[in-house]
Amino acid sequence: MKKYAYFPGCSLEKIALSYNQSTIESTQKVGIELEELEDWNCCGATAYFHVDELLAYTLCARNIAMAEKLNLDLVAPCSACFKNTYFTNKALKGDPDLADNINVALAEDDLHFSGSIEVRHLMEVFVEDVGFDQLKESVTHPLEGLRVAPYYGCQIVRPQKDHENVEEPQFFEGLMSAIGADPIPYALKMRCCGGSLLISSREAALNMIYNLLKNAVDSEAQVIATACPMCQINLECYQPQVNQEYGTNFHVPVVYFTQLIGLSMGLPMKAIGLGSELIAATPLAQYAT
Amino acid sequence: MSEKVGVYICHCGSNIAGVVDVEEVAKWAGENLDNVAVSRDYKFMCSSLGQELIEDDIKNEGLTRVVVAACSPHLHEKTFRRACSNGGLNPYLCQMTSIREQVSWVIEDKEAATEKAKAMISGAVRRVQLHEELQPTEVPVNPHTLIVGGGIAGIQAALELADAGYPVYLVEREPSIGGHMAQFDKTFPTLDCAACILTPKMSDVGNHPNITLMTYSEVEDISGFVGNFDVRIKKKARYVDEDTCTGCGICIEKCPKKIVDDVFEVGMGLRKAIYRPFPQAVPNFPVIDTENCTYFERGKCKACEIFCPTEAIDFEQQDTYVDVKAGNVILATGYDLFDVKRMPQYGHGRLANVFTSLEFERMCNASGPTEGKIVLRDGVTQPESVAIVHCVGSRDENYNTYCSSICCMGALKFGHLVMEKTGAEVYSCYIDMRTYHKGYEEFYNRLLEEGMHFIRGKVAEVTDAARIEEEEGKLIVQVEDTLLGIQRRVPVDMVILMAALEPRADAREVGLQFGIACSMEGWFTERHPKLDPVATMTDGIFIAGAAQGPKDIPATVAQGAAAAARVQGMVTIGTVKIEPVVATINEEKCSGCRICNTLCPFNAIEFKEEEQVSFINTALCKGCGTCVAACPAQAISGAHYSNGQILAELEGLLYDVVASNGSHAAQAEPEAVPA
Numbered sequence: 001m002k003k004y005a006y007f008p009g010c011s012l013e014k015i016a017l018s019y020n021q022s023t024i025e026s027t028q029k030v031g032i033e034l035e036e037l038e039d040w041n042c043c044g045a046t047a048y049f050h051v052d053e054l055l056a057y058t059l060c061a062r063n064i065a066m067a068e069k070l071n072l073d074l075v076a077p078c079s080a081c082f083k084n085t086y087f088t089n090k091a092l093k094g095d096p097d098l099a100d101n102i103n104v105a106l107a108e109d110d111l112h113f114s115g116s117i118e119v120r121h122l123m124e125v126f127v128e129d130v131g132f133d134q135l136k137e138s139v140t141h142p143l144e145g146l147r148v149a150p151y152y153g154c155q156i157v158r159p160q161k162d163h164e165n166v167e168e169p170q171f172f173e174g175l176m177s178a179i180g181a182d183p184i185p186y187a188l189k190m191r192c193c194g195g196s197l198l199i200s201s202r203e204a205a206l207n208m209i210y211n212l213l214k215n216a217v218d219s220e221a222q223v224i225a226t227a228c229p230m231c232q233i234n235l236e237c238y239q240p241q242v243n244q245e246y247g248t249n250f251h252v253p254v255v256y257f258t259q260l261i262g263l264s265m266g267l268p269m270k271a272i273g274l275g276s277e278l279i280a281a282t283p284l285a286q287y288a289t
Numbered sequence: 290m291s292e293k294v295g296v297y298i299c300h301c302g303s304n305i306a307g308v309v310d311v312e313e314v315a316k317w318a319g320e321n322l323d324n325v326a327v328s329r330d331y332k333f334m335c336s337s338l339g340q341e342l343i344e345d346d347i348k349n350e351g352l353t354r355v356v357v358a359a360c361s362p363h364l365h366e367k368t369f370r371r372a373c374s375n376g377g378l379n380p381y382l383c384q385m386t387s388i389r390e391q392v393s394w395v396i397e398d399k400e401a402a403t404e405k406a407k408a409m410i411s412g413a414v415r416r417v418q419l420h421e422e423l424q425p426t427e428v429p430v431n432p433h434t435l436i437v438g439g440g441i442a443g444i445q446a447a448l449e450l451a452d453a454g455y456p457v458y459l460v461e462r463e464p465s466i467g468g469h470m471a472q473f474d475k476t477f478p479t480l481d482c483a484a485c486i487l488t489p490k491m492s493d494v495g496n497h498p499n500i501t502l503m504t505y506s507e508v509e510d511i512s513g514f515v516g517n518f519d520v521r522i523k524k525k526a527r528y529v530d531e532d533t534c535t536g537c538g539i540c541i542e543k544c545p546k547k548i549v550d551d552v553f554e555v556g557m558g559l560r561k562a563i564y565r566p567f568p569q570a571v572p573n574f575p576v577i578d579t580e581n582c583t584y585f586e587r588g589k590c591k592a593c594e595i596f597c598p599t600e601a602i603d604f605e606q607q608d609t610y611v612d613v614k615a616g617n618v619i620l621a622t623g624y625d626l627f628d629v630k631r632m633p634q635y636g637h638g639r640l641a642n643v644f645t646s647l648e649f650e651r652m653c654n655a656s657g658p659t660e661g662k663i664v665l666r667d668g669v670t671q672p673e674s675v676a677i678v679h680c681v682g683s684r685d686e687n688y689n690t691y692c693s694s695i696c697c698m699g700a701l702k703f704g705h706l707v708m709e710k711t712g713a714e715v716y717s718c719y720i721d722m723r724t725y726h727k728g729y730e731e732f733y734n735r736l737l738e739e740g741m742h743f744i745r746g747k748v749a750e751v752t753d754a755a756r757i758e759e760e761e762g763k764l765i766v767q768v769e770d771t772l773l774g775i776q777r778r779v780p781v782d783m784v785i786l787m788a789a790l791e792p793r794a795d796a797r798e799v800g801l802q803f804g805i806a807c808s809m810e811g812w813f814t815e816r817h818p819k820l821d822p823v824a825t826m827t828d829g830i831f832i833a834g835a836a837q838g839p840k841d842i843p844a845t846v847a848q849g850a851a852a853a854a855r856v857q858g859m860v861t862i863g864t865v866k867i868e869p870v871v872a873t874i875n876e877e878k879c880s881g882c883r884i885c886n887t888l889c890p891f892n893a894i895e896f897k898e899e900e901q902v903s904f905i906n907t908a909l910c911k912g913c914g915t916c917v918a919a920c921p922a923q924a925i926s927g928a929h930y931s932n933g934q935i936l937a938e939l940e941g942l943l944y945d946v947v948a949s950n951g952s953h954a955a956q957a958e959p960e961a962v963p964a
Contacts, residue, residue: 168633185639187754207756215754 002129004120005067005074006034009081010042011229016078018273019229022258023077023122025272029265030130030138034075037066043081046196054101060088061102064119065111077122077258079155079228086119086159121156123227123257127171132178140266142180143287148260149221150176150183151212153231154192175257176225179264186219188212193234209234210242213250222283224254232256236278253281263287292418293326295352296410297343299334299359301389306332308393310403314358317407322414326350335365340372347376354417355383358410361390379422381869381929386413412941419934423869428908430516431616432456432860437508437799440468441842442621442834444490445849446856451499453853455860458613459494460522461504463552465570466491468623472553474653474661476842477702478732484656488569495571501613505576509610511618511803512892514908515829516865518615526606528577529563534601536573540593541565548581557651558658563593568656577602617829617856620813621849622799624835627682627689627789634750635681635786640764641666643751643784646699653706663710665783671711672782676766677703678748679719682789689789689810694839696787697723701732703785704741716742716779718768726843744779746771751784790839803830804891812838823852826911827891828865831855870929871910872917876902878924885916885925 012020027034040063048056063085067074076082092099093115103112126135150172157166169190173183191212194205212235216224226232236254243250255277262272266289269275274284296318300306311330319328327346331339334357346352355378357369362385370380388406396402434450436443439461447459459466470476471491473483494500503522510521529540546562553566560566562582565575583590584604594602629637629645637643642665644652655661664671677700683693697719704715722743724733737743746769755761756778763780770777792811793799800807805825806814813832816824823831833848834840840848859865874885881901886894893909894916896902905916905925917927926932947953 165633187752211754211756 001031001033003033003035003072004125005070005072005117006036007040007043007063007067007074007076007081007085008036009076009078009229011078015233016229016256018276019077019232019256019258020273022256022262022267022272025267026258026262026265027122027125029262029267030126030135032125032130035070035072037063037070037074040066043076043078043084045080045084049084056084057088057091057098058102058105060085061092061099061113062106062109062111064089064092064117065106065113068114068116069111071116073118073120075120075122075125077227078230079121079153080230082119082121083155083158086121089115089117089119090159121227123156123172123175126261127175132174135175135178135261139179139264141264141287141289143260143264143284144180144182146181146260146283146287147184147220147222148176148181149186149216149219149224150189150257151193151216151224151226151231151235151254152190153226153228154190154195156227157190172225172227172257176260179261181260181264184216184219184221186215186221188215193228193231195230195234198234198238205234206238206242206245209238210246210248213239213242213252214248217250217252221252223260223281224252225257225260226254227257239279251279253277253279253283255281255284260284291324292353293351294322294324294354294356294414294417295343295346295350296322296325296328296356296414297334297339297358298328298330298388298406298410299339299357300330300332301360301393302332305359305389305393306330308396308399308402309388309406310399311406314403314406314410318410318414322411324418325414326352334359335368340368340375343369343372344376347373347378352376352378353382354420356386356410356413356417357383358386358388358406358413361385361387379424381423382417382420384413384417384420386410408942408944411944412938415941416934416938419931419937420929423928425866425869426907427864427866428514428516430859430863430865431518431614432863433458433613433615434617434619434856434860435460435508435518435520435613435615436619436621438468438621438623438834438836439463439466439494439502439504440621440623440834440845441470441487441490442623442836442845442849443468443619444487444494445846446619446621446833446853447494447500448490448497449850449853450856451494451497453857455499455857457500458520458522458615459500459502460506460508461502462507463566464505464527464564464574464576465566465572466494466502466504467567467569467571469647470842471567471569472555472647472654473650474655474657475702475706477698478728480702480705484569484654491569491571502572503611504572506611508802514906515827515867516616516859517908518618518829520613520615520618522611522613524609524611526608527574528579528603528606529574530601530603530606531572531574533599534574535599536575537598538565538573538575539596539598540602541575543592543596545590545592546581546583548578554651554658555645555647557648574601577604617831617859618803619831619833619849619852619856620799620803620805620836621833621852622793622796622836624790624839625793627791629681629786629788631688632681635678635748635784636751636753636764637786640751640753640784642672642764642782643786646696646703646785646787649703649785653703653710661710663707663713670782672707672713673711674714674716674763674779674781675707675711675783675785676716676718676748676751676764676779676781677785677787678751678766679717679787680747680789681786682791684720689791691810691839692723693787693790694723695790695841698729698732698841700785700787701736701741704736705739708739708741713782714742716744716766716781718744718746718748718766718779720745720747726841744768744770744772744777746777755780790835793836796836803827805830805832808838812836823848823855829859867908868912869907870912870927871907872905872912872914872925872927873907874903874905875924875926876900876904878922879903880922880924882921884919884921888915888919890915 044056176183194208197205315330373383374380506524509523544561550560579585651657682688749767766779796811831852833852834845879902
């Protein structure tokens, strides 16, 4: 059983509770143990790095340092948490002066950053560490015939790594195929969902969401799969507003990829948080045990 | 008998004299260095008066050694060696030391520079006294020239040589000569048709008595050295007898098997299993593609054989090998087009109406798959708007950082053709317009006047995801217009990607085979980027055309002709002098360990199986010294770089260093240290 330090992030405590539930359940099914960091803190989200970079690094470094104490790689399911923590880990590893500075602050909490671990996105763990072959072996209820739009969002491939194709990645599609679903090709799979733009410019943000929904639905998706709480909220909760604004009639369910994995492994709907969404995931009902 | 050394210090105008106190150095050398008979400084040593100084001193003062402290020996070593020779001294008894590149240009402190100049001259004076008289060897030059690659560069080089009366072997990998130029429709900036200007040259090559043309052939092996290369050429089986085939083409007509032509038609058109790439192919004998031929697949058919009026089809034909001798080689192997699928954001292969530049050339070409009609992938619909994306794979740190140099002009040409043939709106999305040769800027102005739209910005993506009604069913080009400072979405029917030029996929292997170097990217490296652009560091191997770097047709033709001129010079003289600064192996000391065999970068070391010793081919040796340093038995000595000479130079450099016991660096005796 492979073990990781787990940093769920603020969203997964409340609004993305189903992501947390399905993450814990589905990782167990493939033999992964997640040890949640004790007393983890916010990653700083989108805004903090633009307010005070040093303090923002410190915030993320604290979570990394706690994982270092456990001597485990750190896994984040939220794309924003992943991005901030990944970049912090990389920046501090590459800049010993910065790390020294931040270690002064961490010492107050009896912590120390030494750069000994990696920061991973939860999806990476499924794709690279578990692998499609092992995943397929664990699938008991393949989601045959389910047309899924794999929605990467903008952050998950942003820390460009050498081996990845950042313009046309295929790993999300591979993951969906591995659990028996049918990933559909559509152009905007990596386009931004608008993030927190809804707060400052509702009109522009709704247009972004509209484009994404339209492209996925035009490409005959029955369900959109995401790997980020922010994307999930924007795409699901704002469908009524988009419909009102654009005279459309979207009602496409938006679920977490871990929920689909859980479903394919025969986990009960309730255990993976299905049934509490705003737009009922009716296309998934036929696969439920 | 002690030597009489003459020391000459060049001012190089103010290049050296502005920093180094040359008069002081000259005076110091004359007074302090052993065996210096004459020490002078002069404004320009390389001038004829400067050279005469050396010649006169040799005659009048009886100098036996000469040291010139000036620029790098790269520039003027030949000059001063010749001056010594004119004065009656063996040219290898001259030593240059660079007090410009290594002193005055890199040291600001005048005093320090003067001191370093003294040390370097001291080293040269001690070294030169241990020099030996060397004689270059002279070898004959075989008048035949091997040209590899039958594109426009190779064609031009072959014709220049053949017309001058020299025999040429022209080897081409594909079934026909013509190269990329044969695929093009029009050529910029004059818009004359590529075939109209190329095919006369092709047919000249095919008919020239001095050209032995070998198509569908590759160089299998090459050995030897300048003037005397032994070449083995593999002629791939065509399954058509070249002596009996008349090129009538009935076999092609009768062949029942049609396949997509991925090479000449870049996947846009079909060809038969027995084919010639295009109607004006030279030679016009067809080739059977065994991978797709029904007979080779299933043992049945033979339609071509049945209908051939001269019984030229030969299914039993085998690859053959031809051995030839050549004095010089010209490599004109051309380029590959960047694989645009490496940039999935531009949608080629995913979005039907995204074309590469070469696909579009074929489409425009009257003998191409659409007979010159500009249409969408469906084969019938004319586009009403076309976007041309520049720098696809060029000037992009993710792919190639260099500029491919021909794409801006190619894009202008395409714009003109699209507007002329369809009246469509054309948008060119460029980073910078680079139209720098004769008549090019005028062509750009012409297109501006013709109404082509220019958007300055690198295209982010090409997508079919419409946002508004006007975008439905279109390809949308997302680009930041950096002149207006806004994001633009340009809906068009067709997109053309101006793909980068890249080195041939096998360029490094070919470079290794012929003993020449490649740049970081894989382009063949010339001897000097400005002053010797078609020669290489390997004597007798020349390069021409896009194999050396991206270039357009005029530049390619110029290089083909230039390489031919260089070869002609060598062949006309008939012999070549081989530099005597080479390494030799003392066979008695050689243990036959063969360490040196693999280290030699010029493949100059052979192993004599009978005697179990290594042997250096002096014609191939460049005197680099790698083997000398590597030999564990110290059995190899480098002429002009013996241990004694090098140690003497080091001791000279350290003349003012005092050892802990108070002694100075001693002057080495000749042969005091075994080589």
